[in-house]
Amino acid sequence: MLDFSTVKSGSQSFADMAAGLTKADLYQLTNEMIDVMHEIVVDAVDADVTFVPVDPNANDTFGKPEEATLAWTLGHVVVHATASSEESAALALVLARGLPVEGRSRYETPWESVTSIAQVRQRLEESRRMRQAMLDAWPDEPHLDITYSPYPQIGELNAIGRFILGLYHDADHLDQLREIVRQASVARV
Template identity: 80%
Template structure:
C-alpha cells in the first residue's frame, strides 16, 4: 500500500509522492485499498453495518449541520470513502485528458439505504470496478503537466496526484472502520 505518512507528517506533498508512481501503481493501490477494507469488514454482520458506534471525534464539518456530531456507521463510512475515491478517479481522468477541472464530480450513495453486509461488499466491488475503469479511460500518454489545486493544503495536483488523494482519504478512514467493527463485535458478544 502507498505510504502516506510523509504527507500526514507534512514532509512531502501529494505532487512529490505522485512523481514516483505510474498508472500501473494506481491499479495496484486501488486493489490493495479495497482488499484492505474488505478484510476489515470480513467478519461483519448485517447488524454491524447499521451499528452506531461511540465516536467522541465525530465532527462532520462538511455535512448536514444537524448531523455534524453524528457517529458514522460502517455503512456510512464505506459509502463516504467510495464516493470520495470515485470522485478523485473521475477528476484524475479529466486531468489526464488534458482538460481543466471545473467543480466536483461526486455522488454518494445515501448511507441510510445501506443496511446489509451484502450491500457493503457490492458497493466496494462496484467502486473498485469504477475506479479501475476510469483509469482504463486515460489516454496512452496522459497529460501529467495539467494540474489544479482543489484546496490549498493539497497543492498543485496532476492526474496521478489527484487519484492518490482519494486513496489517501480512504487510508485516513481505515482506523475508524477498524474501531467500528471492534465496537460492533463487542456489542454482539
C-alpha cells in the same frame, strides 16, 4: 499500500509522492485499498452495518448541520470513503485527458440505504470497478503536465496526484472502520 505518513507530517507533498507512480501503480494501489477494506469487514454481519458506534471525535463540518456530531455507521463510512475516491478518480481522468477541472464530480450512495454486509461488499466491489474503469479511460499518454489545486494546503496536483488523494482519504478512514467493527463485534457478545 502507500504510506501517507510523510504527507501527513508535511515532509512530502502529494505531488512528490505522485512523481514516481504510474497508471499501473494506481490499479495496484486501488486493489490493495479495496482488499484492505474487505479484510476489515470480513467477519462483519448485517447488524454491524447499522450499528452506531461511540465516536467522541464525530465532527462532520461538510455534511448536513443536524448530522455534524453523528457517529458514522459502517455503511456510512464505506459509502463516504468510496464516493470520495471515485470523485478523485473522475477528476484525475479529466486531468489525464488534458482538460481543466471545473467543479466537483461526486455522488454518494445514501448511507441510510446500506443496511447489510452484502451491500457493503457490493459497494466496495462497485467502487473498485468504477475506479479501474476511469483509469481504463485515460489516454495512452496522459497529460501529466496539467495540474490544479483542489485545496491550497495540498498544492498543485496532476492526474496521478489527484487519484492518490482519494486513496489518502480512504486510508484516513481505515482505523475508523476497524473501530466500528470492533465495537460492533463486542456489542454482539
